[in-house]
Amino acid sequence: MRVWLIQTGEPVPLSKSVKRIRTALLASELASRGHHVVWWASSFDHGSRKFVAPGGSTHRMDDGVELRLLPALGYKNNVSLQRYIDHRYVAGRFRKELKKDHLTPDLIVAATPDYHIAAEAGDYAAKLGIPYVVDLRDVWPDSVVEALPRGPVRMLGKIALLGDFRKLRRTLQRASGLVGMMQSMLDWGLGYADRLQGPNDRVFYLGTEPLPKSDNLFLEELKSKLGPGEYPTVIYVGTFGRFNHPEVLLSAVEQICGETSRRPPFNVIIGGEGDRYDSIRRKYAHLPGVHFTGWLTAPRIAAVLSTADIGVVPWASGIAFPNKAFSYLEAGLPLIHSAGGDLQQIGEEEGFAEFFEPGNAKMLGEHLLRLLKDPETLRAMSKCALQTYSLRFRSEAIYQDYANYLESIENIR
Incomplete structure (x- = not known):
């Protein structure tokens, strides 16, 4: 099975000092089962606020995962117009990549945030009849609006993001399944999808890679x-x-x-x-x-x-x-x-x-x-x-279950 994982906010493990979290652990588990895994990520690291590699570069990880880094603009502050523009830019670069002659995936897992790139993945999947799953990681754009001062500013912010709310709703409604890192996050996503939880909607906690030896x-x-x-x-x-x-x-x-x-x-x-x-x-x-x-x-x-x-x-x-x-x-x-x-x-x-x-x-x-x-x-x-x-x-058990779930999603197509 060819699987695309789309997550632009996690640290990418280009060195052994980087602690792997959700997408890296899931990618490794899928690759260990013989699946061809491509992880689309940003060349800008959210945690360190640094560019980790040239945009447009591809890296083959030790576990066989293919890491494709999309060009990015970068930003300084977590909640900022600069970050919003960066996310739109990275999503646009992903859309351009989709026009190239890549091997079509059998399954796509797109994380939100960022919902812009998740929407691009959803549109692509819907056009080609590919099942896709949305991994809910944060309540964007709700949290963006909540970060604004109460009163007229917040109201104007919500009006300005009406198109983004519609984009998120469409992406979640068309998904083959929703995954939450906790039940309350899944419930939030189901609210936007306007449906009750079904058999393809699951909770898989984040977990972490086992602690390395101390420095x-x-x-x-x-x-x-x-x-x-x-x-x-x-x-x-x-x-x-x-x-x-x-x-x-x-x-x-x-x-x-x-x-x-x-x-x-x-x-x-x-x-x-x-x-x-x-x-x-x-x-x-x-x-x-x-x-x-x-x-x-x-x-x-x-x-x-x-x-x-x-x-x-x-x-x-x-x-x-x-x-x-x-x-x-x-x-x-x-x-x-x-x-x-x-x-x-x-x-x-x-x-x-x-x-x-x-x-x-x-x-x-x-x-x-x-x-x-x-x-x-x-x-x-x-x-x-x-x-x-x-x-x-335990991350080992969580991501084994997550991989089992994704294999079942692919098999229902």
Whole structure:
């Protein structure tokens, strides 16, 4: 079977230091079964905000996956007109590629975002009678509108994007199946498709590639900064975007310092970069016990996780299941989070997480202080985290099931 995977927002594993996530793991699983897999991606990396290779280049990966990088314009900010123009440009370059004499795929899996390129894939598939599946990764363009100031500006934004909403609706309604990375995301997509969930609409959680070995040199540097083990360690690893950033954690630390007139009774490691990295680091550089690492390779992420006692997953609003939550669970870390939807439900059911209201630094600080004074509860939550990861979120099992599902979609044509 010839399969096209279309995902322009994930890191492409051109080096072994890049941690593979959803599309890379699915592509590898499909290729291992003898399928010919082409992954259409952007030459611009969303996470690092850097071009990773020339646009129009093709790369053969070690697992046999063919990676085709589309030319891109790039952008600086996560929510910006510049990013919107980049997405439209990449979709246009993909449309031009479709006019070339490529081998016609038997099945297409297109992720949204970006819904522009997913729509191009949907139009192409509908024209040739090819089944296609949409992998729902975020609630765009809804989240674009929500990022605008309330009132007239938001209303004008929604009016300006009416064509995009129609494009998304048409793409989802014609799809052979919808896949969500959580049930609440699938429900959102089914709402736009204007139908109930059917047998070809499924949930496959993100999962993560197993953690690599730690960067030992970096780990020793971390330990020297953290001190002799007097304090437990709380971590945030992720981006510094509009919805997912560590400011609420740093604000909680600041409040604790103000109330006690001393350093917090724990260390904090902040890993990652993004749009708000520089401003947040400047604002909270004075806090004792807080360490910013900047961007992290996968072995360095593993090192950070190995030092931690609690992982914090802040989310500004709405439903989410950030992929770093899976890394925390694999490492056996209790979670404190503010993400609604599946993470909140599963965390409560399985006992590995506590929820705080989005943006509520005081509530987060109270959770941290209480749990860090209760090693027995932390050990129980850690055990639950490891058990939940093993039973529900192992990437190997997730992507085997995902590949089985795609094979069944292709067979119904």
